Amino acid sequence: MASTPAPTPTQRNAGIDLVRVLMTMLVILHHSAIVYGGSGGWFWRQEPNASNPLLVMFNAVNQSYFMGLFFLLAGYYTPASFDRKGAGRYLADRWIRLGLPLLAFFFVLFPLTVEIADATGGADLLRRWGQGIVGGTHGPGPLWFALALLIFAHAYALLRWAGAFPANGRTAAALPRPRTLLPAMIGIGMVAFVVRLVIPVGHEVLWLQLGFFPLYILLFVTGIAAAPHRLLERIPLRAAVPWLAVAILAVVTLPIMIMLHGVGGGFEGGWNGNALYYALWEPFVATGVILTLFAWAATPARRSGPVGRWFAANAFGAFVVHAPVLVALSRWAATLPYTPWVKFVGVSAAACIGAFVVAAALRAIPGVRRVL
Template sequence: MTSPIHVEEVPRHAGIDIVRVIMTMLVILHHTAITYGGSGGWFWREQPNASNPLLVMFNAINQSYFMGVFFLLAGYYTPRSFDRKGPGHYLADRLVRLGIPLLTFFFLLYPLTVALADSTTPAGVVDGWLRGIADGPHGPGPLWFAIALLIFAFVYAAWRSMWPRPRPVAPTIMLPPRRMILVAIVAVGAAAFAVRLVIPVGQEILWLQLGYFPSYIMLFAAGAAAAPGRLLERVTSQDARPWLVLAAVSLASLPLVVVMQGSAGGFEGGLNFNALYYAFWEPCVATGVILGLLAWANRRQRTAGPVTKWLAAGAFGAFIFHPPLVVALSVLASPWMAAPLIKFLAVGMAACGASFAVAGIARALPLVRRVI
């Protein structure tokens, strides 16, 4: 069994923390967009059958990379945590920091969010929430991410127990060559296409949309491989430039494909052109956007000020608390006669502020702060 290793503490990278905060806000905006006509499933829509082309495009682009960033960063911080704590302490820590928020959302916040969506009065919300706690419905909502990370943590621990990393590690200090990154893009696209032949996008198994998991697995593994040499903190604009071009070309192609190939099958999966295109389109966009974000984060030495530290510390809490806040604010704004895009911006920004504020208040409690 692997024992804990003395690992020197490394200061957090302020630029990467900012990226994590931005991605958390993007998750909140993504779910707010669904409320006003974006694509995807959510607890409450102002007009159930409405579809706004701009918000649909916004959500499609987000989906290609934003959760991938979280998996990449989770993988990046895993080896150091594992080495510092040892397998037993590492897994216990993951069960606490991921399991408690997951159970809290499953049994408390999910019924609250459903009650907010279904009720129009405070008394109705309370009554619906209490009934929901007792009888359901229950679910992980966006905390499916915690389920995935728990699975990845146990797989990583098992892998490290079978193939311990040699010590001392001689870390790579250069990014993989472009041809290797291109091979990874092709492999993810091919794997996604194959998985979606059986499990299309939108279909869940144990609350997980496995159609997206080829990229999540690859990014988590890439983050773990990049950790010894701290490669994510070495990405430059020059490294990102060719992949940003690929992402730009891919993004420009999407409206054309939607218009010209509308009858070529569903994008969500199947043996058709659209499913094949979408499976490869996603990693092309994700690679460019993620490397571009990292290059931006590394462009100059960034020091974390008090606001950045506060936001970064509350990012996971904001992720946990945002669903009932988005729904509550959306329901409150429903009488407001404004264009969907205006309401999306107003409610989305209010939900971002409220989510981080509630997370900050919750983290003032010592027991909560130990978890999130």
């Protein structure tokens, strides 16, 4: 596939910043959808799990690509960071930028979110939060992503030391052709199918849903390979459109498969047709959506003004703090006499704004900007 010329190494990509912001907001909408009848695990829900077919579809499509896109970007920025800092400083930086937010959420924000979700009144919230920090339930929540990236960072450093990822090793100079992408998508789908025979979707090992990780690992490695020639910033729209069409066709088949759920077996995993379909469905949707997003981001019109830079600077912080913000807003909205759809729209918008504002306030504290 043809590509546009590579940007200069120091040029900041406003389009990728915008994609990061949009994906962070999509994470918030994804969890808000779970509250109002989508599918998945969350701290608190108003409607029963998977009770709203449209929100179930929304969550399924999101899951196919949005966290994978974050892993792709993480891999994309890894080689340059490692080469610039060296192994020691690179890993130390990962522990500051990922480990500290992970620990903060694990021991502080997770108990806060649990107490907000369980609260019948707010008068003693601080007392119960303190009790939760000391002796309550803890976990990474959405910061499982930071935990996974820490593991990936250490694996990358080890492989670089072993020579598996040499600094001047083979990299992708151009986008792969369809005859390469197609078997890769089928292959990773089959790997996911096999993994889910043992660890179905929804089952966690050390807080990680390993059933999704074959695609995450592939995308992280793909980002590493694409980094030297900055291929994610050079994807032409004409190369992405055919794969977007494939993704749309795949999405159209999902409602049919959901209606036939009882016939084909569980999507989560197992030796059945639905599990095979879902494992193959994900990489086809992910490829089309991810390529299209980066092609859209690569257009010359993408420029970053003050508002865009503010959102980009606070995106990771918003990701870290969005759980208690969203749970607090959805618990408050439960008292309002509106339909779940109205609440989903209103709470999602308010949670997006609130998470970014809280992140910006935290980053104004001396020293926090180094972490968030």
